[in-house]
Amino acid sequence: MPAAVDVGELVERARRGQPRAIARLLSLVEDGHPQLREIAAALTPHxxxxxxxxxxxxxxxxxxxxxxxxxxxxxxxxxxxxxxxxxxxxxxxxxxxxxxxxxxxxxxxxxxxxxxxxxxxxxxxxxxxxxxxxxxxxxxxxxxxxxxxxxxxxxxxxxxxxxxxxxxxxxxxxxxxxxxxxxxxxxxxxxxxxxxxxxxxxxxxxxxxxxxxxxxxxxxxxxxxxxxxxxxxxxxxxxxxxxxxxxxxxxxxxxxxxGESRRRRAARAVGEIEAIALHRLRGELAGVGGGRLTELAERVVDRAVDPFTAADELLTNLHTT
Amino acid sequence: MPAAVDVGELVERARRGQPRAIARLLSLVEDGHPQLREIAAALTPHxxxxxxxxxxxxxxxxxxxxxxxxxxxxxxxxxxxxxxxxxxxxxxxxxxxxxxxxxxxxxxxxxxxxxxxxxxxxxxxxxxxxxxxxxxxxxxxxxxxxxxxxxxxxxxxxxxxxxxxxxxxxxxxxxxxxxxxxxxxxxxxxxxxxxxxxxxxxxxxxxxxxxxxxxxxxxxxxxxxxxxxxxxxxxxxxxxxxxxxxxxxxxxxxxxxxGESRRRRAARAVGEIEAIALHRLRGELAGVGGGRLTELAERVVDRAVDPFTAADELLTNLHTT
CATH class of the missing domain: 3.40.50.300 (P-loop containing nucleotide triphosphate hydrolases)
Known part of the structure; x- marks a missing residue:
């Protein structure tokens, strides 16, 4: 568990132009720190x-x-x-x-x-x-x-x-x-x-x-x-x-x-929301279906099942949790 | 709705080496034809x-x-x-x-x-x-x-x-x-x-x-x-x-x-199953959340909400269906 970060202070220092605070924030968001969304929320108004x-x-x-x-x-x-x-x-x-x-x-x-x-x-x-x-x-x-x-x-x-x-x-x-x-x-x-x-x-x-x-x-x-x-x-x-x-x-x-500016920024936001949602779903797949996925992959290699049926089985696990 | 395809016959002709049958199968799988999984199932044993x-x-x-x-x-x-x-x-x-x-x-x-x-x-x-x-x-x-x-x-x-x-x-x-x-x-x-x-x-x-x-x-x-x-x-x-x-x-x-051959093919199968499952989830997101996604993106552009919260809202829709 990474140490908790004082997000408000960090964002304040980054806004004052302190390179170390900016670098730290970048590392935190790149590594998917648990406070990622707190950081995003603190930055968004600025x-x-x-x-x-x-x-x-x-x-x-x-x-x-x-x-x-x-x-x-x-x-x-x-x-x-x-x-x-x-x-x-x-x-x-x-x-x-x-x-x-x-x-x-x-x-x-x-x-x-x-x-x-x-x-x-x-x-x-x-x-x-x-x-x-x-x-x-x-x-x-x-x-x-x-x-x-x-x-x-x-x-x-x-x-x-x-x-x-x-x-x-x-x-x-x-x-x-x-x-x-x-x-x-x-x-x-x-x-x-x-x-x-x-x-x-x-x-x-x-x-x-x-x-x-x-x-x-x-x-x-x-x-x-x-x-x-x-x-x-x-x-x-x-x-x-x-x-x-x-x-x-x-x-x-x-x-x-x-008006193209707003259209482009909206398209960017769509992409970002989708990427975050899909990333979270991918995490759920790995969590729920981790061992199951390995097992299904072995069966695909053995040609006992095709990958579409395997994906079905994986998603069934996800949807019933 | 695309016309139904005689998958069995097409696969048979492809296996006899007929270029037109191979080309047709490739087009069908690339375009995500409704019979995609039927095609995959027919090919898999071969x-x-x-x-x-x-x-x-x-x-x-x-x-x-x-x-x-x-x-x-x-x-x-x-x-x-x-x-x-x-x-x-x-x-x-x-x-x-x-x-x-x-x-x-x-x-x-x-x-x-x-x-x-x-x-x-x-x-x-x-x-x-x-x-x-x-x-x-x-x-x-x-x-x-x-x-x-x-x-x-x-x-x-x-x-x-x-x-x-x-x-x-x-x-x-x-x-x-x-x-x-x-x-x-x-x-x-x-x-x-x-x-x-x-x-x-x-x-x-x-x-x-x-x-x-x-x-x-x-x-x-x-x-x-x-x-x-x-x-x-x-x-x-x-x-x-x-x-x-x-x-x-x-x-x-x-x-x-x-034994590396089998390990690589299993890794390939894992990637393929995951890609299919995620593609299907993406489709569900678009289906369930299509209009909602556009609306959420507008709110992100206006800085009324951050994209993580927007993704949450999108996924709530998905999980409750």
Whole structure:
């Protein structure tokens, strides 16, 4: 049994910007601490102000350098910035070499920046439960912008992108298969395109390709349409940061004017409630049916029963408790 | 209401190797046809014979070319081969340019090969429900080997890799972030490493890096340990195909001798039963709580309630029905 936490005090300290209190809250929500819901309840009245920006793109486009550039630009604009790195290839999360982490150390001593790396495994209930909670902590702690960095290839990553108010898709010239990978589902959720490494050969072709893809892309239903801008950057030299910020601000304005902002936040809440409910049901399945599940699995392996019938039997146990 | 299907006849035709019957069964299970469980029950007695091989690796390593090479080699060995492409960057699935699909057309007229592309979105219950069902169809149809191709970056992709008896991780020299991305979770589940494009500069370094990572890697608990081999290939020229097949056969032997085969299939069954049960519970949530969920989400957006309390209310509805 974990020790009881003074949630009210912790939230108060986080709201005063104390990094240790913020880090502690993030650990508590990620680990599914027994006081998780008390924490959520204490944070909720202070939330709803942060702008959530999703940064996504295939490995190799310079996501971490772009994140770093964006953090610097937002800081210069006087905004407090939180970063959630849920990209397995990010230097901020577990997957990368230690040396790469150094790129972000320029922000390490800035109290207006908080960076959190979220491993893609081991969270109670998975990232679909943990990420919205982490977002709530940073929002409640008063950050103006929260950047979520994710690799943008794969289903769960796209689900995370859907948490954002504004999604930025990063691409780079000459990515070959990488660009194709990004196209398979992320193009349709992206609000702003950034072609990084724009000083390289092939940048014009990438922009052209994107423009064509966008032309065939979907439009928001109802309200004035949003035309996804394509911004060029050279993040390693900080070039284009101002253009990215401008695109983000224009999208924020459009979100507010069109009513899309509220629609997106409601969709996010639906996803979060569902994830929590399903996580709890999964816990009940494991509790009620744990031993039974192992036994049923053995019978499925022996082809004595098909998995649908096995699932039936498992649910019968659940519903009669 | 979809038209009723003569399941027995369809399964019989699939077992005689008729591609149209196999394709129809795959569509039915992917779409969650009302007769889904009847199909599963009819297939189950004929399953358990296929060797399931997962092929994974970051975009750009030559996964599709390697898959094609492996299909050719297995065909030369007289084996019938099914391919499930769940890689959004694969030429066989939705994400890629039409032109790339041509790479696989050499197998298009071979009745001993069946290739199926699975979109990463839009499946009832997601890939965690659809992929094991598709696997059951190909297994039940009598394919000796089923290759599952996936990009191997991201949580849901790793879950799919766990369906395999043997997992092959493909890498290539000079992938930079790509190799790092692959490291974050897939290294630990890989049974065989393939360094493709081994004629390029940096191949030795990639092999060395891998050898080091493997030395620090985990060992199977109990039984004789499995030492992951590292095979070099140049898939575009078909070089190394024999070495890959040999590694696969050795691993199959080890699986059988160590008892690990049964353990993996039981774990797969646990995952499948859980996915089906959770999918059904999700359906109940939507049915019982559909309108209620929208209403609760609005209250969460207004910060009138936190999502945990909202989930409670949703589940109360479910449990009292």
């Amino acid at each position: 939330t709803g102000h942060a702008r959530v920006i999703g940064l996504t793109g295939p490995p190799g486009v310079g996501k971490s350098t772009s994140t770093s550039m964006l953090v610097s630009a937002l800081r210069r604009a006087g905004r407090r910035v939180g970063v959630l790195a849920v990209d397995p290839s990010s230097p901020f999360s577990g997957g990368a070499l230690l040396g790469d982490r150094i790129r972000m150390t320029e922000h390490a001593v800035d109290a207006g920046v908080f960076i959190r790396s979220m491993a893609t495994r081991g969270h109670l209930g998975g990232l679909s439960v943990a990420t919205p909670q982490a977002l709530r902590v940073l929002d409640g702690a008063g950050f103006d912008d929260v950047l979520i960095e994710t690799v943008g290839v794969g289903q769960s990553e796209i689900d995370i992108v859907r948490l954002a108010d504004t999604t930025v898709l990063l691409l780079a010239p000459g990515m070959g298969d990488g660009v194709q990978a990004a196209k398979a589902g992320v193009l349709e959720v992206a609000d702003v395109f950034v072609v990084n490494k724009a000083d390289r050969d092939g940048a014009d072709a990438t922009v052209r390709e994107l423009r064509q893809a966008v032309a065939f892309g979907h439009r928001e239903a109802g309200g004035p349409p949003w035309r996804q801008p394509i911004v060029r950057t050279v993040a390693s030299r900080g070039e284009g940061a101002g253009d990215v910020l401008r695109a983000l601000d224009e999208h924020a304005e459009w979100l507010a004017d069109s | 399953t358990g014979h296929a060797r399931v091989i997962g092929l994974t690796g970051p975009p750009g390593v030559g996964k599709s070319t390697s898959t094609s090479m492996l299909v050719s080699a297995l065909r030369r060995a007289g084996r019938r081969v099914g391919v499930l492409a769940v890689d959004p960057s694969s030429p066989f699935s939705g994400g890629a340019l039409l032109g790339d699909r041509i790479r696989m057309t050499e197998h298009a007229v071979d009745a001993g090969v069946f290739i199926r592309s699975m979109a990463t979105r839009g499946h009832l219950g997601g890939l965690s429900v659809a992929t094991p069902q598709a696997l059951r169809v190909l297994d039940g149809a009598g394919f000796d080997d089923v290759l599952i191709e996936t990009v191997g970056v991201g949580q849901s992709e790793i879950d799919i890799v766990r369906l395999a008896d043997t997992t092959v991780l493909l890498l290539a020299p000079g992938m930079g972030d790509g190799v790092q991305a692959a490291k974050a979770g897939v290294l630990e589940v890989a049974d065989v490493f393939v360094v493709n494009k081994a004629d390029r500069d940096g191949a030795d370094a990639t092999v060395r890096e891998l050898r080091q990572a493997v030395a620090f890697g985990h060992r199977e608990a109990g039984g004789p340990p499995w030492r992951q081999p590292i095979v070099r290939t140049v898939a575009s020229r078909g070089e190394g195909a024999g070495d890959v097949l040999r590694a696969l056969d050795e691993h199959a032997e080890w699986l059988a001798d160590s």
